[in-house]
Amino acid sequence: MTADAQRFGIPPWAGRNYRLLVGASFVTGAGNSGATIAAAFAVIESGGDATDVGVVAAARTAAMVVLLLVGGAVADRLPRQRVMALANVVNACSQALFAALVLTGHAALWQMAVLTAVGGGAHAFFAPAAQGLVLATVEAGHAGPAISVYRLATNAAVVGGAALGGALVAAVGAGWVLAADAAGFAVSAVMRARIDTAGAARAAPAGGVLGDLREGWREVVSRPWLWGIVVQFSVVNGMVTAVESVYGPLVSRDHLGGAGPWGLALAAGGLGTACGAVLMVRWKPRRALLVGTLCVFPLALPGAALALLLPAWSLALVMFAGGLAVEVFAVGWMLAMHQEIPADLMSRVAAYDWLGSVAMTPLAVALAGPVAAAFGLRAALWGSSALVVLLTAAVLVLRDVRRLELAPASAGGRAAAGRDAEGAAGLEQGAAA
Numbered sequence: 426m427t428a429d430a431q432r433f434g435i436p437p438w439a440g441r442n443y444r445l446l447v448g449a450s451f452v453t454g455a456g457n458s459g460a461t462i463a464a465a466f467a468v469i470e471s472g473g474d475a476t477d478v479g480v481v482a483a484a485r486t487a488a489m490v491v492l493l494l495v496g497g498a499v500a501d502r503l504p505r506q507r508v509m510a511l512a513n514v515v516n517a518c519s520q521a522l523f524a525a526l527v528l529t530g531h532a533a534l535w536q537m538a539v540l541t542a543v544g545g546g547a548h549a550f551f552a553p554a555a556q557g558l559v560l561a562t563v564e565a566g567h568a569g570p571a572i573s574v575y576r577l578a579t580n581a582a583v584v585g586g587a588a589l590g591g592a593l594v595a596a597v598g599a600g601w602v603l604a605a606d607a608a609g610f611a612v613s614a615v616m617r618a619r620i621d622t623a624g625a626a627r628a629a630p631a632g633g634v635l636g637d638l639r640e641g642w643r644e645v646v647s648r649p650w651l652w653g654i655v656v657q658f659s660v661v662n663g664m665v666t667a668v669e670s671v672y673g674p675l676v677s678r679d680h681l682g683g684a685g686p687w688g689l690a691l692a693a694g695g696l697g698t699a700c701g702a703v704l705m706v707r708w709k710p711r712r713a714l715l716v717g718t719l720c721v722f723p724l725a726l727p728g729a730a731l732a733l734l735l736p737a738w739s740l741a742l743v744m745f746a747g748g749l750a751v752e753v754f755a756v757g758w759m760l761a762m763h764q765e766i767p768a769d770l771m772s773r774v775a776a777y778d779w780l781g782s783v784a785m786t787p788l789a790v791a792l793a794g795p796v797a798a799a800f801g802l803r804a805a806l807w808g809s810s811a812l813v814v815l816l817t818a819a820v821l822v823l824r825d826v827r828r829l830e831l832a833p834a835s836a837g838g839r840a841a842a843g844r845d846a847e848g849a850a851g852l853e854q855g856a857a858a
Contacts, residue, residue, distance in 0.1 A: 454582030456609030459590020476794030485545030492549035497776020513614035528600035577702035583695030591688015641773030655781035663789030697748025713757030
């Protein structure tokens with residue numbers, strides 16, 4: 426830690442690698458939150474309807490689902506920060522081409538879907554590699570604060586990116602927002618490539634890729650709390666994504682005034698997550714999964730607010746509450762994963778986590794338009810909210826979800842010697858960007 430870093434109030438445990446990680450995630454977080462809005466409005470402005478918006482949004486997740494398990498196996502064999510940097514390069518190229526097509530007025534639906542799928546495929550390698558990088562860049566005793574501060578910084582990027590992205594889409598068009606996202610991915614790739622985790626080196630798995638995946642699968646199915654929550658989020662994520670990617674932009678266009686108000690609503694959700702991260706810097710509930718699962722219920726509120734056609738300021742408050750609540754879940758989930766999962770299996774387990782969590786999302790997003798056409802947009806929104814509530818209530822039946830406790834190291838940021846001996850050397854290169 427340099428004297429300059431200390432002068433700016435950076436904690437002593439936040440070294441060069443940690444700062445590079447946070448900086449890279451801030452850049453991509455800001456760009457992606459704006460690009461999500463831009464992609465939806467690029468489809469709408471090209472003459473697309475709700476089904477077209479859903480198809481393009483689903484293409485990203487479909488590609489991710491297909492490649493996630495391969496990405497997890499690769500990330501447990503190669504230096505994870507390099508896998509992440511290469512994925513950022515692919516994302517930069519796909520977003521740059523997407524932007525060029527939109528700016529020149531030649532963006533066909535199939536082209537937008539293919540380029541979005543390329544980005545999703547890259548993320549299939551990025552996401553499993555990402556799980557754990559925070560803990561490779563700080564000492565184990567600072568795990569809790571490091572995760573919370575990291576998420577605070579990235580969520581702050583979402584706030585600014587969503588607000589600015591919505592405003593820029595309205596002011597200069599979706600193409601320029603997509604171009605800015607491409608540039609952000611390029612900068613992030615350089616930053617991640619400079620992260621040095623030589624001190625946390627790990628041996629590659631000895632078996633083949635299929636053997637690696639079988640080993641990861643056994644780890645997942647042996648833990649009811651893990652597979653239960655993954656199944657829960659396979660539906661919850663699908664409903665949330667359908668609301669944010671398809672229904673929200675349509676309601677905003679027809680009743681709220683266009684991209685700007687919807688961007689502000691998403692920004693409010695990001696501000697909520699940032700506030701949740703501030704809360705979790707100080708508060709580490711021992712039964713983090715129970716508390717976190719209870720905090721998933723508010724994710725049903727945005728769909729209900731849109732169905733009721735609440736004004737933009739009310740929608741922003743609802744999004745803020747949902748963002749704050751889900752951040753409580755997210756931090757507790759990360760800490761539980763790092764406490765319970767052996768380090769050398771982290772990327773493979775994370776791949777199954779991601780696969781299960783997003784498996785239903787392409788179908789949910791692709792069907793969002795047809796469901797709204799068949800039953801009405803308001804009924805579709807109420808249905809998405811009801812499914813979030815029902816699945817979250819169901820997962821509380823699992824005893825491990827209610828009873829699993831974080832050890833003092835995870836709950837309070839102090840080192841647990843036995844667990845550190847097993848995992849500190851391998852908890853490297855990842856944490857969701």
